[in-house]
Amino acid sequence: MIYLDNAATTQIEETAFDAMLPFLKGEYGNASAVYELARDSKRAVFNARKQCANVIGAAPNEIFFTSGGSESDNWALIGAYEAWKKKKSEHGDRSFVHSGQGYSGHIITTAIEHHAVLRSAEYLESQGVAVSYLKPDCEGFIKPAQVLDAIREDTFLVSVMTANNEIGTVEPVCEIADAVHGIRKDILVHTDAVQAYGQICLDGYAGHVDLLSASAHKLGGPKGVGMLYIRDGVKFGPLIRGGMQESGRRAGTENVPGIVGFGAAAENSFAGLDAKISAETALRDRLLAKIGDITDVIINGPYVEGDSAKRLPGNISVCIRGIEGESALIMLDRTGICASAGSACTSGAREPSHVLKAIGRADDEAKGSLRFTLSHHNTEEEIDKAAEILTEIVLKLRERNRF
Amino acid sequence: MKKTVVVGMSGGVDSSVCAYLLKEQGYDVIGVTMQIWRPENACDVSYNGGCCGLSAVDDARRVAEVIGIPYYVMDFREEFQKHVIDNFTSQYVKGRTPNPCIECNRHVKWEALLQKSRDIGADFLATGHYARITQLENGRYTISASKTAAKDQTYALYALTQDQLSHTLLPIGEYEKPDVRRIAEEAGLPVAHKKDSQEICFVPDGDYASFIEKEDGIAVPGPGDFVTPDGTFIAKHKGITHYTVGQRRGLGVAAGERIYVTNIDPATDRVTLGADEDLFTSVVIADDVCWMGLEGIAPDEKVRVKAKIRYNHGGETGVLESAGEGKVKVSFDKPVRAAAPGQALVYYDETGTYIYGGGTII
Numbered sequence: 016m017i018y019l020d021n022a023a024t025t026q027i028e029e030t031a032f033d034a035m036l037p038f039l040k041g042e043y044g045n046a047s048a049v050y051e052l053a054r055d056s057k058r059a060v061f062n063a064r065k066q067c068a069n070v071i072g073a074a075p076n077e078i079f080f081t082s083g084g085s086e087s088d089n090w091a092l093i094g095a096y097e098a099w100k101k102k103k104s105e106h107g108d109r110s111f112v113h114s115g116q117g118y119s120g121h122i123i124t125t126a127i128e129h130h131a132v133l134r135s136a137e138y139l140e141s142q143g144v145a146v147s148y149l150k151p152d153c154e155g156f157i158k159p160a161q162v163l164d165a166i167r168e169d170t171f172l173v174s175v176m177t178a179n180n181e182i183g184t185v186e187p188v189c190e191i192a193d194a195v196h197g198i199r200k201d202i203l204v205h206t207d208a209v210q211a212y213g214q215i216c217l218d219g220y221a222g223h224v225d226l227l228s229a230s231a232h233k234l235g236g237p238k239g240v241g242m243l244y245i246r247d248g249v250k251f252g253p254l255i256r257g258g259m260q261e262s263g264r265r266a267g268t269e270n271v272p273g274i275v276g277f278g279a280a281a282e283n284s285f286a287g288l289d290a291k292i293s294a295e296t297a298l299r300d301r302l303l304a305k306i307g308d309i310t311d312v313i314i315n316g317p318y319v320e321g322d323s324a325k326r327l328p329g330n331i332s333v334c335i336r337g338i339e340g341e342s343a344l345i346m347l348d349r350t351g352i353c354a355s356a357g358s359a360c361t362s363g364a365r366e367p368s369h370v371l372k373a374i375g376r377a378d379d380e381a382k383g384s385l386r387f388t389l390s391h392h393n394t395e396e397e398i399d400k401a402a403e404i405l406t407e408i409v410l411k412l413r414e415r416n417r418f
Numbered sequence: 419m420k421k422t423v424v425v426g427m428s429g430g431v432d433s434s435v436c437a438y439l440l441k442e443q444g445y446d447v448i449g450v451t452m453q454i455w456r457p458e459n460a461c462d463v464s465y466n467g468g469c470c471g472l473s474a475v476d477d478a479r480r481v482a483e484v485i486g487i488p489y490y491v492m493d494f495r496e497e498f499q500k501h502v503i504d505n506f507t508s509q510y511v512k513g514r515t516p517n518p519c520i521e522c523n524r525h526v527k528w529e530a531l532l533q534k535s536r537d538i539g540a541d542f543l544a545t546g547h548y549a550r551i552t553q554l555e556n557g558r559y560t561i562s563a564s565k566t567a568a569k570d571q572t573y574a575l576y577a578l579t580q581d582q583l584s585h586t587l588l589p590i591g592e593y594e595k596p597d598v599r600r601i602a603e604e605a606g607l608p609v610a611h612k613k614d615s616q617e618i619c620f621v622p623d624g625d626y627a628s629f630i631e632k633e634d635g636i637a638v639p640g641p642g643d644f645v646t647p648d649g650t651f652i653a654k655h656k657g658i659t660h661y662t663v664g665q666r667r668g669l670g671v672a673a674g675e676r677i678y679v680t681n682i683d684p685a686t687d688r689v690t691l692g693a694d695e696d697l698f699t700s701v702v703i704a705d706d707v708c709w710m711g712l713e714g715i716a717p718d719e720k721v722r723v724k725a726k727i728r729y730n731h732g733g734e735t736g737v738l739e740s741a742g743e744g745k746v747k748v749s750f751d752k753p754v755r756a757a758a759p760g761q762a763l764v765y766y767d768e769t770g771t772y773i774y775g776g777g778t779i780i
Contacts, residue, residue: 342537345448345490349538415537 016351017397021233021329022180022210022388023355027276028235034279035237038272046269047260056271063278067229070212070285073221073244079261080274083241084209087228088131090243090254090265091205092174095226096120096139098203098250099171121145122172123165125157125186126373127179132207133369136174149175153375154317154325155184159194166199173204177211177220177227181370181386182316183330185215189223203249209233209241213284214327215292225249231273236280240273294391295328296321298398302387303331305402309409311336313380315371329389334371334380338412343385346408352401355386422446423542423587424535426527427481427489429474430615432546432590434481434607435598439589440544441485448540449482449489451475452531454498455620480608494530501525503620507630511639513658513682514760517574517729518618524577532582542587547571550591551583552772559583560711561773564591573729576764576776577708627660642687644671647680647696655689658682664697664756678756698753702727704763704777705745711767712774715740723748724770727757727779733770746777 018026038059044052046060064075081087099120124136126148136146147165151157157175166173173195178185192204205226211217212227213234220227227244231237245251251264258266284291300320306312315332317325335343340356347354356368371381387401423445425437441447451474475491482489502521509516532543548569552562561575561583578586590598602610621629631638638659644652653671655661660668665679671691680692702725715721717740724733725748736750748765757763757779764776 339534339537341492342534345538348488348490412537 016353017393017401018353019387019389019393019397019401020353020355021390022327022386024232024238025235025390026392027237028280028283030283031231031236031276031280035272035276038275042271044271046271047258056269059275059278060269060271063274063281066278066282066285067242068221068244070229070281071208071217071220071227071244074247076262077221077244077247079243079245079265080269080277081241081243081265082239082270084129084207084228084230084233085131085241086254087230087241087243088129088207088209089135091207091226091228092122092132092135092139092172094251094254095122095172095203095205096142096144097252101252102250119143119145119169121147121167121170122174123147123149123162123170124174125149125151125176127151127155127181127184127370128174128176129180129207129209132174132176145169151184151373155179155182155315155370155374156317157186157191159187159191162191163194163198166195166202170199170202173202175204175206177206177208177217178215178327179316179370180210181368182332182374183210183327184316185211185325185327189220192223192225210327213281213288214329215323216288221246226251231277231280234280234284237273237276240270240277242277291391292323292328295389296323298389298391298393298395299329299331301395302389302398302402305399306331306333306405309335309406313376315374315376315384327388331387331389333385334376335383335385335409336380337416338383338409340382340384342412343383343405343408346412347401347404350404352404355388356384420444420446421542422448422540423544424448424450424531424538424540425487425544426531426546427451427478428546428615429477429481429609429612430546431602431607431609431612432548432598434478434485434546434609435593435601435605436544436546436588436590437481437487438485438601438605438607440587441487443589445542447485447487448535448538449478449485449487450531450535451478451489451491452494452498452526453491454494454502454526477609477612484605484607492531492534494526497526497530498522503633507633507636509760510626510630510659511636511684513684515662515758516760517762518620519574519729520577520762523574528578528582528586532585536585542585544587544589546590547575547588548591548595549575549588551586551588554711554772556711556713558711558713562591563771564593566594569595572766572773573726573731573762573764576710576762576773578710579708580710583710627657630659639684639687642689644669644691645688647690647692652691658684658687658689661689663758682759694755697756699757700753701747701749702754702757702763702779703741703745703747704779705743707744707746707775707777709775711772715746717742721774722768723765723774724768725750725763725765727754727763728761733766735768738765738774745780746775 042055044056046056064078068075068078140146149157149161175186175188175191177188188206195202195204203225206224207228209230212229225246230241253264255266313334368381423440427433427449437447437449479489502518505521506516506518535543548564548571550562553559559580561572599610617624639657641654641657644655661679663679677691678697680696681690721738723738724735726733734750734754736748738748741747759779761779762776763779765774
């Protein structure tokens, strides 16, 4: 098997696995209890909080563990709305309560966000909030000026992803946050960093954005655990109620083994980041060069050989004319190569990609989309083998369809 | 080398056993469920247990796990919309009664799915239909009745081409329904006791008129007149999409005797109501003809056939001949009841075993 779908999930890192083991066996204490067994768990959770905070230059008390990226994104958007409503009502302004009139509230996000953000934005729309979905340029970039132009008097949140899960574009999130805060300190800036956290350097991001979502299983940690960074001083209530865990902001017994694994994976990625990035970038360039031998291939998103600042180092997204991505994926699977057409979906079926549409791909081009997301665990031999098999598959499909 | 077959899996017991049997017979089996539902009605379809909803995917995937075959969901929403749903609505607003299963078999399963199956390297497509494929003495492939008369799904397969039939396997045709359930049980397939799907899969509540009204870009005919066979006005009706030839219930008209829809005229929006005997006809004409067991028919040729005018029709004997301009007609020995324009006229050999061909009733 050759695994080239690391944006969907990653294999668990040894260090994360080893760190988790004691908490899956003997160290089963509830971190909220009073006895020694519980204190071990509590210490481990605090340590993980520190490890996760370090990646973005945050303080441990600004990290709130969740069940994953989707919960974090839902919480960021819905929590920001609740906080805004609360602030309004504390100021004696109740007009927002009556729908349609006065303050409806407004948020700004992009057309290429993950569905966890988009569906939450739609939910807010159903609650009477206006939403601006910014359209990216043809490489997937959102410009700070676009965000500023969209700001309204009642804007309370800007949510722009750190890096796109399908096409790998790294957005100028810190610039956007600084520009927004430069004119309006009261607007919260959230970034969905699920694809970027632990993949590229996010050191210092905590100094720019107010809210940041991340997920453990995208960087060699376990599934079912994520975090929301909430900048110290931001008024923000819980999404999940029923306990005082996570400083009263996220109820539920701590997922201690998951959190410990997340912390270890975060520390591991932080420590070896430069080496990992250069390894992945080299593998990405190698595969793209070989895919480039196939005619009529369009690269989605920004691409400069050797660059990992504007595009995630391990991301390759292409549209191959004259084939159906769906058929190619099945044929790749039958030869043991794991790839994707875009984002993974629970039914297993391909959704028409809103991201490819937003960057201007026609429907028939988007049908031929394939995504390979590499990790530093991949080898040159794997990359060469995958390129060779992919080339054969493309030729076979094109011949059948007389492209 | 092992031959590869794609099995179209609906999540039901028949297609599940189909996959199981082919695996047992030594084929390299790939399970595929066609994604045909649209996001906005996915929940309706799955809650109502339609054949191809999200719950169908879960069931099919579990079956594939048990059998030990690779399983994929393939996207055919575009094809299904174009060939099945759009066709269904456009026929209904013209006062006709289409059979969407025929269109789905013809254009989605045996065109799009077969094409994709062959793209990924499969030699055959298989489904869980109660029907068999036979090669006749004239060398032509035809669909023939399954082992059991109790289950006959040949009717909706009449439009398959010779090339399609030569790349198709229908193993379920060799079994009776209780056998199929027993095989599923013995093989430990989790769908052994799942009930059969009945209604048209994309209209699970059977309310075609409201379905059509919700479709985009369709000008739904408004209210019109109910008239007697001689054209006398009886009452206003809700619009022709609410009626089908042969319908008795839901007319909202009180009459002394039992009355039925005997004709629908889309040009005048008139729906004719008449007595039961007005529904009978001896001659049925069809166009858009497909030939299967027979290669065609000469202008003056007459062939004894058994023909069906709807899915659950037992069939009636008669004489098949050309009606010119690519049309055919069947003159039945005994008049048939409620032949609805838009349904298929499928003609078999005189015993009703092999499909000779079929067309759309005009």
